[in-house]
Amino acid sequence: AEFKTLFDYKNGFFVQQFTFPGQYGTHIDAPCHFVPDARTLDELELQELVLPLIVIDQSERAQQDPNFSLSKEDILKFEDEHGIIEAETFVAL
Numbered sequence: 124a125e126f127k128t129l130f131d132y133k134n135g136f137f138v139q140q141f142t143f144p145g146q147y148g149t150h151i152d153a154p155c156h157f158v159p160d161a162r163t164l165d166e167l168e169l170q171e172l173v174l175p176l177i178v179i180d181q182s183e184r185a186q187q188d189p190n191f192s193l194s195k196e197d198i199l200k201f202e203d204e205h206g207i208i209e210a211e212t213f214v215a216l
Contacts, residue, residue: 124142126141154167177215198214
């Protein structure tokens with residue numbers, strides 16, 4: 124992500140420009156995005172796009188360490204505390 128200040132208060136108002144690559148944000152990646160000749164978005168059924176959600180909140184750790192990366196051990200610890208993450212579950216960090 125790129126953040127650029129276009130105007131600041133000495134110009135009379137504060138304006139920033141935010142630029143993000145296309146892969147940022149909430150979106151759907153169709154299988155063809157990763158596998159040649161796989162299904163495209165229009166070939167997916169709606170029920171395939173709705174999954175149970177688990178959130179592994181590591182915001183405090185990420186705030187303390189900007190290079191923080193979730194590990195397998197972090198996920199196993201989460202499961203020890205909250206139960207096994209079932210197959211076909213969407214996990215958000």
